[in-house]
Amino acid sequence: SQQGEEDPQALSIQEGENATMNCSYKTSINNLQWYRQNSGRGLVHLILIRSNEREKHSGRLRVTLDTSKKSSSLLITASRAADTASYFCATLQSNTGNQFYFGTGTSLTVIP
Amino acid sequence: KAGVTQTPRYLIKTRGQQVTLSCSPISGHRSVSWYQQTPGQGLQFLFEYFSETQRNKGNFPGRFSGRQFSNSRSEMNVSTLELGDSALYLCASSFSAGAGVGELFFGEGSRLTVL
Secondary structure, X not given: OOOOEEEOOEEEEEOOOOEEEEEXXXXXXXXXXXXXXXXXXXXXXXXXXXXXXXXXXXXXEEEEEEOOOOEEEEEEOOOOHHXXXXXXXXXXXXXXXXXXXXXXXXXXXXXX | XXXXXXXXXXXXXXXXXXXXXXXXXXXXXXXXXXXXXXXXXXXXXXXXXXXOEEEEEOOOOOOEEEEEOOOOOEEEEEOOXXXXXXXXXXXXXEOOOHHHOXXXXXXXXXXXEEO
16 A cells, blocks of 8 residues: 555644644655544645655644655644644655555544 | 535445535636545545546546546546445545645545445
8 A cells, every 4th residue: 555654543632732643655755745634524735845845834833754764744733622633644646647645644632 | 716515415325326426626626536535444545537537546446437527527426336335535626736736625525325
């Protein structure tokens, strides 16, 4: 499978704490994106990082990319109860006709 | 700008039946891709269409098919339904395809239950 793997599978934290989730992938990529999904809903795009970038910020989100280790991390700072959702990384893989592969997801629960 | 619209949102079918799901992308978007999401397998890529042509196809049996119309709207069809086809089917649109594609815009999905 060319899907990415994310860890942890589930994460439970208190409101105000930071949440970090990691994504590993297997082949060369054009870009890596993070998406959020509330239960039973569609995915919402959070942030995109290109293969030649190492770090990117957007509001309370910070994404890093290490292409040598084929891994990425998503940090959500000062978490809120509304951040409770599943988070997926998606890689645009150049060796498969530029097809997206989604990771297995991290289920984040933020306790008020 | 209206988002990606998927219909129907919920449907129940029995084994052996067929189903057609519809997706209207964001105005101006020419690429539509489909994904199957199940608890066990996560998000699995089905196929991608760009300007009425199928660009990519995932590893699904021939019972799964799709098409795209000249207005970029897309449909996917599953014939001879099996219990394992129960899933959330997600459609995503983007302006471009290939190496230059940016973010995907997802619809709310069509929840298919096969009894």
